[in-house]
Amino acid sequence: MAHAHKLEIFRGLWKFKSNTQKIWGVLAFLTLVTAIEVVLGIYKPESLMHTWLDPMEGGFFATLYNIILSPFIYMKPLNLIFIVLTIVKAYYITWDFMHMRDEKSSLRRMVVWTGVFLICYLIFILLQEGGYVFEVYNTDDALIKRDF
């Protein structure tokens, strides 16, 4: 039983005197993040509603550019912010509430790497396929007519 807690978050920027204090600190941080999400979700700033970059046309390097920068090319900045903030929240819930910070690195990697790898794979496969089906439905000569 690990009774020793690591009492700092943000890489040591914020230090706590006791474990209880750290819990309240993390709560404050998670509440702040949720509040930011809610405010952005209600007001939807116009500047975040359109993608910042356009996909490049033609050639191998253009495709490579599209793949590498795909979060900025195909996703609204607002949605990107939401997803990043969600992962930040997930990190602090796992690390501080579930005490991942205090576990051995072997246990941490066993759980986190396995999960992250499989989930990324699953998301990639399904979203890729979903986009493909959309193309099939919406090309100019689509055989399937749904709009009636």
Next chain:
Amino acid sequence: MDTTVANTGTEGKTWGGGNKPLGASYGKMMMWFFIVSDALTFSGFLAAYGFSRFKFIKEWPIADEVFTHVPFLHGQELPMIYVAFMTFILIMSSVTMVLAVDAGHHMNKAKVTLYMFLTIIGGAIFVGSQAWEWATFIQGDYGAVQTKGGNILQFGEYVNVDGEQKFKRISIDDFAVPVTDVRVEHERKNGLWFVDEAPLPDYTVNEIYKGLEANPNILVRNQIINEEGEKTVLSREESLKQIKENGKLVVKGANLVVNEYGTSLFADFFFFITGFHGFHVFSGVVINIIIFFNVILGTYERRGSYEMVEKVGLYWHFVDLVWVFVFTFFYLV
């Protein structure tokens, strides 16, 4: 056990056995295994949701227009507020849970009892809120007409809000004109005694069409999302034409078959994913109650360790973790 295992002379070495490479007890490790597999189940659901959404990316319902209700604030459109409240409740109950675990480390029975109790209360409030959210979603608010192709046509009018033309939804109850030639619901006593029929919708498409004709300000909105990220509003002629030619069924609210908010898949995923999550919360509350009584009875005091509270805590935090993702992908993105 000591008598059955011979000394090998490798004790304390890496492969000598007896050391704990993961530094966690069996129970805690198994809870982590379960959490990893359950996380994969949930990400499977959410990825499937993403698949269907990408498939119908141009016509998916806009969450801000669907989840607008807050209890006791009837008639006001307040998207996000209620789910934000639910999220906060769940995070809060996670905090009391982790405080209970911390008190357990200090063998402080009174504090563990108090914090476990607060956690259970938080979980119960969350499940209750989710039930209310479901009830509101199932009941629906404006109603719509489903076309032969399964698309949804909604109604509204343009109003002036601070000098800006805004499309405001109108409920079908407000404009439908009753027509007397309505088909009577089939019952066992007035028809075939061995056949049942589901209740008929409150209105027929004909009544809606009559109402639409009588109110020249009302326009029809279809599911297609336009350049501005809003649903397309049809012209007056097109509105009448669509209802007359393609209207098939009047829908109000949502269930697994029809859904007044748009694609029926949206409602299916909503019921399935939030339902599965709500079931997790419910079972978490039940397990928490069991542990709560064990704490009161002094089981862990006698055992000399409150590790069971920690294991249940892991599950409880995991439920919170899943909600963070459900919140993002259902209500925000």
